[in-house]
Amino acid sequence: MKLRKVTAASAAVFALALTATACGGDDGDSGSSSSGSGSDKIKIGIKYDQPGLGLKEPGGSFSGFDVDVATYVAKELGYGPDQIEWVETKSADRENALSRGDVKIITATYSITDERKEKVDFAGPYLLAHQDLLVTSDSDITEATDLNNKKLCSVTGSTSAQNVKKDFAPKAQLSERGGYSECLSALQTGQVDALTTDDSILAGYAAQDQYKGKFKLAGLKLSNENYGIGVKKGDTETVNKVNKALEKMVSDGSWQKAVEENFGPANYKNEQAPKIGQIVK
Template sequence: MKVPKAGAVAAVIALAATASGCGGEAKKEPISVGIKFDQPGIGMREADGTFTGFDVDVATYVAKELGYKANEIEFKQVYSSDRELLIQYNEVKFVAASYTINDKRREKVDFAGPYFVAHQDLLVRADDNSITKAEDLNTKRLCSVTGSTSAENVRSKLAPKASVLELGGYSECLVALQDNLVDAMTTDNSILAGYAARKGNEGKFKLVGLNLSNENYGIGIKKGDSALQKKINAALSKMVSDGSWEAAVKKNFGQANYKYEPAPRVTAGG
């Protein structure tokens, strides 16, 4: 009896394995979604590796409508300064990260939505009553995040003499506020409410309660992808109509006694 060579045996085994795999279901590639990892109530990576927040719930709902289960979503961290880049270089399929729709960003990416309306506000230490209006910032130290619209809005319209410290993330701003390195931090009231309500922060901070701007959150997608834009818009409209949007808002912001706006009408690309 002729014994086959080892190489031939290996080839037969490999061929058999390939053939047996053809009948099985091909593994679906996960969908990559950009979110914030450090915004309580919006997008947060918890200590156990799970993700929580309103944007996480919106992204999960949209992904489901696109045909992906929760375990087929790969969340990737995005910062305010690199959202457009991750979309442009196909690192993510879409971004849901407290991403305000504006004309400057529309030059680089397209948006679906809007799906939420926030307003720029200020967060201060609970015992500080010296800041009651935007003009008070002219003699104060203010923290915001690099790449966000908030710092630009303060400089150009509200308090041009304010001393502005720009850091990489809102968590860093919160530490600076807690340590008296700054007098206030500014961004959307939804984000600030999430920090104020976070476990361990109760009673330490307060929102001033100013509506310094209107921030329409949209889902960022690659420029020109009108098919994806249409699908996401349909998903967002369905999320509102079936009650999932309202449930997600109450789940993520209820503890902060946050007065949110009703769901906006989806108009992007329409």
């Protein structure tokens, strides 16, 4: 009888210890996940407002080339699609989001520059984009110099249009709008003659169902934009893992498939997948 009491008490203590251990483990995982480095979730920074690249759909899902690349990379890091937490990361906050640990990686049309490399590390590049022009399908604009005495649209605060005016078409009339969708509407109605920014961004917008067949890329290479995946400064282990994932994505054909699915409708003539660590100036 006495032995039974001792055994029951021991079992209760053992069960309590197991419960405490499990609770402690959950707290640890939760803390790691909140910084984007846990085993249950990975937080990835993307744009929410760039069709073809990073877009939050009305139903709450996400689409675009950057999303496809990030999903593939996450898989190679051991995370399924349901373990990804997408975090909107605006351009001005990308470095801070990484340094704070808000996200593990950022895949958001993040051009690799010497200035940015002082603050964050980059894997990749995974796409070589160029500044280009988007014009209507029947436009006769084929060179940047053709924009002299024509109206060129870009978003407020962007340097793309100013670069065209400074380097190619000094007589171009600049028209700034609040967003690329506004520039597209102006282009469609003839209020402006062209829209300029990265060709990947232009292709993403032109590939939307409502715009298919209405616009075309001029096919100019006015600049080189090497898109990389941002990683917290000093996290060499993650950089190496992401680079291996990108190499595999290219070799198994998934990279080209993602390009065609996201940019194909705009007849986007993409560059070949860049070699890891090869920055085109």
